[in-house]
Amino acid sequence: MSNGPDAPRAIVAAHGDLAAGLVSAVERITGRGAMLSAMSNVALGADEMEAAMRARIADGLHAIFTDLPSGSWTMATRRAMRGNDHVVLVTGVNLAALLEFVMRDDLAPADAARACIDRARGAISLVGGGGRAS
Amino acid sequence: MPLELFRIDDRLIHGQVVVGWGQPMRLGFIVLVDDEVAASEWERELYRMGVPPEVDVVFETVEGAAARIDEFARDPRPGILLTGDVDSMARLAQACGRVRTVNLGGIHHRAGRAQRLRYVFLAPEEEQALRALEQTGIAVTAQDVPGARPVPLHDVLAGKGE
Numbered sequence: 001m002s003n004g005p006d007a008p009r010a011i012v013a014a015h016g017d018l019a020a021g022l023v024s025a026v027e028r029i030t031g032r033g034a035m036l037s038a039m040s041n042v043a044l045g046a047d048e049m050e051a052a053m054r055a056r057i058a059d060g061l062h063a064i065f066t067d068l069p070s071g072s073w074t075m076a077t078r079r080a081m082r083g084n085d086h087v088v089l090v091t092g093v094n095l096a097a098l099l100e101f102v103m104r105d106d107l108a109p110a111d112a113a114r115a116c117i118d119r120a121r122g123a124i125s126l127v128g129g130g131g132r133a134s
Numbered sequence: 135m136p137l138e139l140f141r142i143d144d145r146l147i148h149g150q151v152v153v154g155w156g157q158p159m160r161l162g163f164i165v166l167v168d169d170e171v172a173a174s175e176w177e178r179e180l181y182r183m184g185v186p187p188e189v190d191v192v193f194e195t196v197e198g199a200a201a202r203i204d205e206f207a208r209d210p211r212p213g214i215l216l217t218g219d220v221d222s223m224a225r226l227a228q229a230c231g232r233v234r235t236v237n238l239g240g241i242h243h244r245a246g247r248a249q250r251l252r253y254v255f256l257a258p259e260e261e262q263a264l265r266a267l268e269q270t271g272i273a274v275t276a277q278d279v280p281g282a283r284p285v286p287l288h289d290v291l292a293g294k295g296e
Binding site: 015043044045046047048067068069070071072074075078079082 | 144145146147148149152153176180181183184185186218240241242243244252253
C-alpha cells in the first residue's frame with residue numbers, strides 16, 4: 001500500500017453516518033480526509049462487520065478508530081485483531097483525535113494513533129453552567 | 135418481571151443494548167444466552183468489557199439459562215436477556231416456559247435470509263420458528279430502539295413494518 005498523502009492510513013468505524021461525517025470534517029479542516037477510511041455499521045450483522053474489518057486490516061490498515069467502547073464496531077474490531085498484534089484500536093474517537101492523527105504523518109500509523117489519545121481526551125471540556133471551565 | 139426484555143440480536147451486547155435500551159431502563163444486568171460465548175473465556179471477556187461497571191453480565195448456555203430463569207426473574211434489578219439467533223430464543227422459550235414477549239432487535243443479512251425490515255432479515259426456518267413462538271402465546275415484535283414503533287410479527291413477515 002502507498003504511504004502517500006492520499007492513501008488511507010487508518011480506519012474510522014462508527015455508528016450510522018458518524019464516520020463519514022468525521023472524515024468529511026477532517027477533509028474540510030486539513031485537506032487530509034483521504035488519510036482516513038470511513039466504515040458504517042448500517043445493515044451489517046456482526047459477522048459481516050468482522051469480515052469487513054479483517055479485509056481492511058489485510059489491506060494494510062493497522063490503526064483503527066471506533067466510537068463506542070461497547071459498540072458493535074469495537075466488538076468486531078477486537079475479534080478481527082486476534083492474531084494481528086501490530087494493529088491498534090482507539091475507542092471513543094472524536095474529531096480532535098482524528099485531526100491530530102492526520103497531522104502526525106511523521107509517525108507510523110499505529111504510533112500516530114497512540115499519540116492522539118491525549119489530544120482527544122483534552123478536547124472535552126465543560127464551559128459555563130455556573131461551574132469552572134476546565 | 136425484572137427481566138424486562140427478551141431480545142434477539144446478532145450483535146449481542148452493543149450500543150443499542152447498553153445505551154439505547156439500557157440507560158432508560160436503568161439496566162442492572164444482562165443475561166447473554168449463547169452456547170458458543172458461554173464456552174469461550176475470550177468471548178466472555180470481550181463482552182464483559184463492553185458494559186459499564188454497574189451492569190452485571192451473566193453468560194449462560196440455553197440449557198443453563200432455562201435452569202436459572204426463576205433466579206433471573208427474582209432479581210429486583212431491570213434486566214435484558216439476549217440471544218444471538220432465533221433458534222436459541224425458541225429453545226429457551228420451550229425449555230423454561232417463562233418467555234412472554236420476544237423483541238427482534240437485529241437479525242442481519244446472511245445467505246438464505248430475506249429482508250423483512252431494515253434490521254430484520256429472516257430465513258424460512260426462522261420465520262417458521264417465530265410463528266411457532268407466537269402460536270404458544272408469546273408476543274413477537276420487532277423494535278430496534280425504545281423510541282421506535284413495535285412492529286408485530288405479522289407485519290414484519292409481510293414486510294410492512296416501515
